[in-house]
Amino acid sequence: xxxxxxxxxxxxxxxxxxxxxxxxxxxxxxxxxxxxxxxxxxxxxxxxxxxxxxxxxxxxxxxxxxxxxxxxxxxxxxxxxxxxxxxxxxxxxxxxxxxxxxxxxxxxxxxxxxxxxxxxxxxxxxxxxxxxxxxxxxxxxxxxxxxxxxxxxxxxxxxxxxxxxxxxxxxxxxxxxxxxxxxxxxxxxxxxxxxxxxxxxxxxxxxxxxxxxxxxxxxxxxxxxxxxxxxxxxxxxxxxxxxxxxxxxxxxxxxxxxxxxxxxxxxxxxxxxxxxxxxxxxxxxxxxxxxxxxxxxxxxxxxxxxxxxxxxxxxxxxxxxxxxxxxxxxxxxxxxxxxxxxxxxxxxxxxxxxxxxxxxxxxxxxxxxxxxxxxxxxxxxxxxxxxxxxxxxxxxxxxxxxxxxxxxxxxxxxxxxxxxxxxx
Amino acid sequence: xxxxxxxxxxxxxxxxxxxxxxxxxxxxxxxxxxxxxxxxxxxxxxxxxxxxxxxxxxxxxxxxxxxxxxxxxxxxxxxxxxxxxxxxxxxxxxxxxxxxxxxxxxxxxxxxxxxxxxxxxxxxxxxxxxxxxxxxxxxxxxxxxxxxxxxxxxxxxxxxxxxxxxxxxxxxxxxxxxxxxxxxxxxxxxxxxxxxxxxxxxxxxxxxxxxxxxxxxxxxxxxxxxxxxxxxxxxxxxxxxxxxxxxxxxxxxxxxxxxxxxxxxxxxxxxxxxxxxxxxxxxxxxxxxxxxxxxxxxxxxxxxxxxxxxxxxxxxxxxxxxxxxxxxxxxxxxxxxxxxxxxxxxxxxxxxxxxxxxxxxxxxxxxxxxxxxxxxxxxxxxxxxxxxxxxxxxxxxxxxxxxxxxxxxxxxxxxxxxxxxxxx
Numbered sequence: 085x086x087x088x089x090x091x092x093x094x095x096x097x098x099x100x101x102x103x104x105x106x107x108x109x110x111x112x113x114x115x116x117x118x119x120x121x122x123x124x125x126x127x128x129x130x131x132x133x134x135x136x137x138x139x140x141x142x143x144x145x146x147x148x149x150x151x152x153x154x155x156x157x158x159x160x161x162x163x164x165x166x167x168x169x170x171x172x173x174x175x176x177x178x179x180x181x182x183x184x185x186x187x188x189x190x191x192x193x194x195x196x197x198x199x200x201x202x203x204x205x206x207x208x209x210x211x212x213x214x215x216x217x218x219x220x221x222x223x224x225x226x227x228x229x230x231x232x233x234x235x236x237x238x239x240x241x242x243x244x245x246x247x248x249x250x251x252x253x254x255x256x257x258x259x260x261x262x263x264x265x266x267x268x269x270x271x272x273x274x275x276x277x278x279x280x281x282x283x284x285x286x287x288x289x290x291x292x293x294x295x296x297x298x299x300x301x302x303x304x305x306x307x308x309x310x311x312x313x314x315x316x317x318x319x320x321x322x323x324x325x326x327x328x329x330x331x332x333x334x335x336x337x338x339x340x341x342x343x344x345x346x347x348x349x350x351x352x353x354x355x356x357x358x359x360x361x362x363x364x365x366x367x368x369x370x371x372x373x374x375x376x377x378x379x380x381x382x383x384x385x386x387x388x389x390x391x392x393x394x395x396x397x398x399x400x401x402x403x404x405x406x407x408x409x410x411x412x413x414x415x416x417x418x419x420x421x422x423x424x425x426x427x428x429x430x431x432x433x434x435x436x437x438x439x440x441x442x443x444x445x446x447x448x449x450x451x452x453x454x455x456x457x458x459x460x461x462x463x464x465x466x467x468x469x470x471x472x473x474x475x476x477x478x479x480x481x482x483x484x485x486x487x488x489x490x491x492x493x494x495x496x497x498x499x500x501x502x503x504x505x506x507x508x
Numbered sequence: 509x510x511x512x513x514x515x516x517x518x519x520x521x522x523x524x525x526x527x528x529x530x531x532x533x534x535x536x537x538x539x540x541x542x543x544x545x546x547x548x549x550x551x552x553x554x555x556x557x558x559x560x561x562x563x564x565x566x567x568x569x570x571x572x573x574x575x576x577x578x579x580x581x582x583x584x585x586x587x588x589x590x591x592x593x594x595x596x597x598x599x600x601x602x603x604x605x606x607x608x609x610x611x612x613x614x615x616x617x618x619x620x621x622x623x624x625x626x627x628x629x630x631x632x633x634x635x636x637x638x639x640x641x642x643x644x645x646x647x648x649x650x651x652x653x654x655x656x657x658x659x660x661x662x663x664x665x666x667x668x669x670x671x672x673x674x675x676x677x678x679x680x681x682x683x684x685x686x687x688x689x690x691x692x693x694x695x696x697x698x699x700x701x702x703x704x705x706x707x708x709x710x711x712x713x714x715x716x717x718x719x720x721x722x723x724x725x726x727x728x729x730x731x732x733x734x735x736x737x738x739x740x741x742x743x744x745x746x747x748x749x750x751x752x753x754x755x756x757x758x759x760x761x762x763x764x765x766x767x768x769x770x771x772x773x774x775x776x777x778x779x780x781x782x783x784x785x786x787x788x789x790x791x792x793x794x795x796x797x798x799x800x801x802x803x804x805x806x807x808x809x810x811x812x813x814x815x816x817x818x819x820x821x822x823x824x825x826x827x828x829x830x831x832x833x834x835x836x837x838x839x840x841x842x843x844x845x846x847x848x849x850x851x852x853x854x855x856x857x858x859x860x861x862x863x864x865x866x867x868x869x870x871x872x873x874x875x876x877x878x879x880x881x882x883x884x885x886x887x888x889x890x891x892x893x894x895x896x897x898x899x900x901x902x903x904x905x906x907x908x909x910x911x912x913x914x915x916x917x918x919x920x921x922x923x924x925x926x927x928x929x930x931x932x
Contacts, residue, residue, distance in 0.1 A: 101726060102726070102728060102737070103537075103538075103541070103554070104541055104551050104552065104553075104554070105541060105542070105545050105551075105697065105737075105739075106538045106539065106540070106541030106542030106543075106544075106545060107542075107697075107699075107737065108538075109533070109535060109538045110534055110537065110538065111533060113527075113534065113556070114527075114530045114532075114533045114534065115530065116530075117527070117528055117529060117530030118529070118530030119530075120530075121529050121530060127528050127529075128528065128557065128558060128560070128563055129528075129555065129556065129557055129563065129567075130527070130528070130554075130555065130556035131553065131554065131555050131556075132537070132553065132554035132555075133552065133553055134552060135726075136552070139552055139553065143553075146570075161707065161729065162707065162708045162711070163707065163708070163711045163718070163727055164711075164718060164719070165726055165727075193904060193906060196884075196902065196904045196905075196906070197902055197903070197904050198902060203706070203708035203709055203711075203712055204712075205708045205711060205712065206708050222906050222908075223906060223907055223908055223911065245729070247908075247910070247911065251908075302531060304531070368799070368820065370799065370802075372806070373803065373806065374799070374802040374803050374805060374806020374807075374811070374815070374817075375792070375794065375798070375799025375800060375801065375802025375803040375806065375818065375820060376799060376800075376802075376803035376806070377799065378794075378798040378799025378800075378802075378803075378820040378822070379797065379798050379799040379800035379802075379803045379913075381798060382796070382797065382798025382799065382800070382820075382822060382872075382913070383798075383909070383910060383913065385873070385874055385875065385909055386875065387798070387822070388822055388823065391798070391822055392822055392823040392825070392826060393798075393819065393820040393821050393822035393823055393826040394799065394819075394820040394822075395817065395818075395819060395820070396792065396799060396802040396806075396817040396818040396819070396820065397817050398802070398806060398811070398812055398815055398816055398817035398818075399812065399816040399817055401816070401860075402816060402817045402860065406830075406859070435830070436825075436826065448806075449809070450809055451809070451810065485807070485809055486807060489803075489806070489807065
């Protein structure tokens, strides 16, 4: 093999027939691409092949002639169509050997769930090419590995389950790349988050900044949110920070109260942080979201310190009997109205003796809409120490039920954040 | 070139640096994969390259040696980094020529928006390799094309904008494939779903079937669930159905009560369907999931017919004050215990006058665990017309908070399903 033509770059090889049949969306390739961009590792090619030994072998060999790093995802499971490890070893005429730490770890995961006899098929997940370094998988039974079968060519193999891949990457591979990629410059990225503004409106406010070349600004729209990733290329972290700090400040200032957080923050974590600082307690009263705002809050570790619970008032009888919404308001204004969310929000605060409440009632569709109250119409009520505020939004029926429900989560949490920050 | 080694199959080549930077999720590759599967066109490889002439040329040449059809997306726009058409023509030493119908159409799209002077850059979108057939683009300015530069190798080029690609595919390419692919067989796939069993245990129960070649069986693990995809290759849909029907029956029989649904079913939709058939109503009483079971139910259109709502009893005071859990049980057994989930489940049914309830209380972590009650321990209570059953699971602390919460959703819904089906 000619080392000279091999690029100091990474390729991604995703393995799985489900990708070729279109049954799975390849979110792994995108996620790894973003991580490589952050690390400053050039990345020029992605390949997808199915669970097929000869085509997988061909793809590995081709990559080994083109680049220094090959990242694979998928095919590390226990079943017969999981061929990745074995095929990688065979491609370079290497034997597999059992890793004792890995087999103990896999057994332990079954034992801790009360299963004494590990299925025989899981045994093969502890086999690796001789000389490979193991990447532990804290969340699953498929460890990954890092292996250099030939000079200047290293394969990093991960399972296809996105949550396992991400966890393993963050704990092992990221550091490995930082040590081994011999990059003269580092790339440093930060993410700044905004809610209650569209991507195009935010971009228009930042038009003069978006053309910058170093640091760069890249906007990403999410449901009800916009993220800006700013990336600096510099000799070291200190220099990169010096470039990023003033830009970050400028963007936060321009984003006004749409700016809510950075990095791993989300609206639920920010709301919980605000409540914790103030020593106050929150409850929810959810109709069209069916518990999803509560679930978003309880995803945050330690949420129980400030989030007490709530009422899922999907049915009007619960709005009346438990939350104390009046029959009169339901009849006069309907369940999706400022009056009803106000009574829901107040009812929840009183019932649980809380400081704050978020109430939401809307029409998520596809049925249930009318000309005066179309699918996508949502009313929010936020009750707090200084009274109750209501607001309404029309998210548009074209969005579909799941996105309307997601917009309700973002909208409700963001309204509470704004009121806590600005009006109390 | 040796025709003999070229497969009667299609490859997908997606072109765009935004894909390699992770700025865009490659939904086009998945969508085209699904379309190819429906048409029965074998599809063994997908490649992504950036807006770079030499790497694009290399990828086209490689594909031309492997398969009969290459479908490209992206790089047909008006800007300098849109290189696809020119590079395809150059790869096969062919000149570009202007297509008069295309240039008229592009000009017309500007005129209809009141723009008399079409930007000069758009002119290049009417250039195609000599001999290419044009694919009109009703939604945008970038027409696609179908071109066979060499014997038994045809390139079908589409823009990268998903809505344009889909529209053009449906109106032109689909028919072209049906006419030209000389495919004697179609492929038909079904998905069968199981809960409460691991991928390896299910695979062990099916070991003798997993080696089948037509139809094939492929297992996929999801959080708390396993899916089997069965695929038949046959002359027509009727023949494929005749092959799939008995296999599906066999798999459902072997899966016993772990089998819960097919295709787009999920546990929430199945539970709602069961309730609707029986005319019964469900409520939830959620501690560690914070509303996520309610949210999963309310994701299903029409859930409000049978799902009334529930209590998010994150805090013990709610378990006591609203659900009526006794102080005595909380003290004697702790909030995560069979006794407490039983009282929660019964309390919820009584409060809302429902037929069924799911109660869940567990330790999602990362904090809050103890040797006797580790992170990952979850108790479920299912109350129904014939009384209340409880069960406990230890999902293992290695899973992490979010996965433990997801396993609680799957576990709670699956327990309700099992009890409704088998014991009432």
